[in-house]
Amino acid sequence: MSRLLRSIPLLLALALAAAAETRTVTILHTNDLHGALLPQSEFETSGARKPDRGGVARLATAIAAERDAAAKEGRPVLLFDAGDCFHGTPEGNETKGEAAIAWMNFAKYDAMAIGNHEWAYGDKNLSRLAGMAKFPFLTCTVTRVDPAATVAAIVEYAKPYVVIKAGDLRIAIIGFTTSGTPNMNLPEHVQALDFGPDYGPQGAFYMKRARTEADIVIALTHLGSQSDARLAEKAPGWDLIVGGHDHREFPKGFERGGTLIVQAGCDGASLGRVDLKYDTETRKVTSREARLIAIDSTLKEDPAAAEVVKKYIRAELDKPAGATAAFIGRGPESPLGMLVADGIRIAANADAAFINSGGIRNDLPGGPVTGRDLYMAAPFEDTLVVFSITGADLRTLLDGAFREGRLDYPVSGLQFSVDSKKPAGQRILGLKVGDQPFDPAKTYSLASTRFAANRLAADSVGRKVLGPPEEPRIPRKDLPTSLQAALLRRFEGGAIVPPPEPGRVTFVTRR
Structure with a gap:
């Protein structure tokens, strides 16, 4: 009996080990x-x-x-x-x-x-x-x-x-x-x-x-x-x-x-x-x-x-929509971002345009491009907006948008340098609209997408210049034209589109 009692702890331990x-x-x-x-x-x-x-x-x-x-x-x-x-x-x-x-x-x-x-x-x-x-x-x-x-x-x-x-x-x-x-x-x-x-x-x-x-x-x-x-x-x-x-x-x-x-x-x-x-x-x-x-x-x-x-696949998007003269990528100067901004400016018949760099998602190949390639380059079904803005306000807006010394907003119709180490209001140098030096008193048309404009308007400087979409500080007109339609228009008729010329935005110094 004592031997049996002594074996009980061992049997319990073995049972617990088996259960664990x-x-x-x-x-x-x-x-x-x-x-x-x-x-x-x-x-x-x-x-x-x-x-x-x-x-x-x-x-x-x-x-x-x-x-x-x-x-x-x-x-x-x-x-x-x-x-x-x-x-x-x-x-x-x-x-x-x-x-x-x-x-x-x-x-x-x-x-x-x-x-x-x-x-x-x-x-x-x-x-x-x-x-x-x-x-x-x-x-x-x-x-x-x-x-x-x-x-x-x-x-x-x-x-x-x-x-x-x-x-x-x-x-x-x-x-x-x-x-x-x-x-x-x-x-x-x-x-x-x-x-x-x-x-x-x-x-x-x-x-x-x-x-x-x-x-x-x-x-x-x-x-x-x-x-x-x-x-x-x-x-x-x-x-x-x-x-x-x-x-x-x-x-x-x-x-x-x-x-x-x-x-x-x-x-x-x-x-x-x-x-x-x-x-x-x-x-x-x-x-x-x-x-x-x-x-x-x-x-x-x-x-x-x-x-x-x-059943969800649109086969027509895989047909050729035009061509590029060479590869157009996102890259440090965002050539593709500039191309998209060009499309916005032309579609809106504006003096200048900008797009948020985060909206550019895929590069374009050199040679033939399909509708799917163009869609995937900027895959957002956003619509365009145009502001009437003075040259002075335009410079202030750019001064705030580029203050960190990085290309967050590829542009079209503009050329300038950025010195991010200068004080606020003095960072934008040599600003041109088109091929002419900007005029602080002149009113220009500035186009973008609703999302990019709202994002810039949420910034402290952008809010002072543009104001919120429900209470704009400067004249604002929303267009029915979509971002996709604006980009496709650049390739109409099987056009061969070259990469944009570099040098629209030059960084003198970065933070």
């Missing part, structure tokens, strides 16, 4: 797809196309392979997207996101963080997409402005977090949206919404709540890698941060404050994979291993996925 097991769960992730349902290609400076990458039919093949392999090993798999899923291609823009949601439903995504470009067509459209999606939209940082409410409510088409079963584990996913979203959208598209700080108290609040419901807690963010790092520091304890927004590829992720942070580039060029090992005895994640899977021409296209997106 390691579980592995695989997280697959994408971010910043930007409507890239088809493979995307960039261009060499020679004008030749580089091998294309991405394409959701290939991506579907990679996802299926990962799920099949995991099923054989008994590993549960979850698939997440970290935002900006639809805006940026003809298929994504013209369906206002419907095409991307159809693909994501097909791929059986489990959750998506809302990115800044999800509001490209407004709050009601985003609510419509959420109703179509078979997966939840997540954000804990976007609330509906309601003066009568004692507590700000998360927008009704999103949840702050969800808890998903993965095998016998419970996974909590908490969504985050960048606080910079209002600066990246037209005002009416984000009206009555409040975008909280990227790494404010709400992160720690929801993580603490989720810990009571889940074994593993993941932040699914559209903040950018630097803000992800700050989130890990400000609210330590995340088991994983899956991010997006700044289009970075981290092949093995990076750690901050003991948290692994991952991101998979953009345009579906990579599929991210993270394996999390969880100890059921300590109830902790014991290891995290990340890698990226290239989505390229070595992968066969999934026929069913290709069929899902087929």
Whole structure:
């Protein structure tokens, strides 16, 4: 009897050891797809196309392979997207996101963080997409402005977090949206919404709540890698941060404050994979291993996925629309930005024009260009606006816009130098409008897009000169002409368009 009693502790220890097991769960992730349902290609400076990458039919093949392999090993798999899923291609823009949601439903995504470009067509459209999606939209940082409410409510088409079963584990996913979203959208598209700080108290609040419901807690963010790092520091304890927004590829992720942070580039060029090992005895994640899977021409296209997106493809965009005399890229002086600004100036019949450099997204090849090439160069369905501005106000506006000593606004019809070390009001030197020295008393017409004008008007100097769109300080006229139509007009009749001459903006000194 005594021998049996002595063996009981050993038997209990063996039983506990058998019960304490390691579980592995695989997280697959994408971010910043930007409507890239088809493979995307960039261009060499020679004008030749580089091998294309991405394409959701290939991506579907990679996802299926990962799920099949995991099923054989008994590993549960979850698939997440970290935002900006639809805006940026003809298929994504013209369906206002419907095409991307159809693909994501097909791929059986489990959750998506809302990115800044999800509001490209407004709050009601985003609510419509959420109703179509078979997966939840997540954000804990976007609330509906309601003066009568004692507590700000998360927008009704999103949840702050969800808890998903993965095998016998419970996974909590908490969504985050960048606080910079209002600066990246037209005002009416984000009206009555409040975008909280990227790494404010709400992160720690929801993580603490989720810990009571889940074994593993993941932040699914559209903040950018630097803000992800700050989130890990400000609210330590995340088991994983899956991010997006700044289009970075981290092949093995990076750690901050003991948290692994991952991101998979953009345009579906990579599929991210993270394996999390969880100890059921300590109830902790014991290891995290990340890698990226290239989505390229070595992968066969999934026929069913290709069929899902087929009806959204505009084949006529792949026909020639004209030609360039040589490669026109974004580059340090932004030749392509200047070309787009030229198109705006000509379409608006203005003396000068500008465009925000962030609106220029893809280079143009040397030689024939298609309608798709032109669309992807500036993939925003914005319209034009024209201001009547005195020469004195024009110089003041440029002085503020270029004070940091960088080319944030490619221009057309203007030539000047910038000395960013000079005092405010004295930075712009040798200003010419057309080929003539500017006249401070003369009134000029200055064209741009609504978004670029609103962005510049939000700056402290721009606000004083232009004023907000609802209360402009100088005469402003909105035109029905779209940015796309303005750029296409440069190539009318199969024109061969040369790269713009350099030297429109010269930096004497930079900060």
